[in-house]
Amino acid sequence: MKYRQEHNIIRACTIHMQTEKTKTIVIREWSDCDIVAQCFVFLLAGFETCALRMCFTAQEMMKYEDVQQKLYEGVQQVDIDSDGKELTYEAIMGTKYLDQVVSEV
Incomplete structure (x- = not known):
């Protein structure tokens, strides 16, 4: 100051x-x-x-393994599309299913 x-x-x-x-x-x-x-x-x-949202999201993904698998595949696809480059915030935020999961929680 x-x-x-x-x-x-x-x-x-x-x-x-x-x-x-x-x-x-x-x-x-x-x-x-x-x-x-x-x-x-x-x-x-x-x-x-933020901590509460992450905890609730983890709990829901643990409960619904199909959601967890679909989310994992979506993030994995973003990693593949980046051609080995570092993942960016914009790339992760472009994952539509991730946005849907977080919004739902």
Whole structure:
């Protein structure tokens, strides 16, 4: 925070939005402790929802082996289509059945 203020560094991030001052009024003065607490809440909230979704997905795939096999084959096809290159986020997100499984869970 101090380094950003001293060097006039502006980033499009949560910390900047929380400490940004408008032209007319100060939205809120945040202490370092306040910002750390907010970051912790964001981390915890994001972690819990992702962890729960992964647990429910794993449970459903364990229960329905046909879904697990079809999903595995879809991801394996993406790997084959990549011709040995590293899998990218975009390639995995292009797996329609994966999207359907996650959306269903």
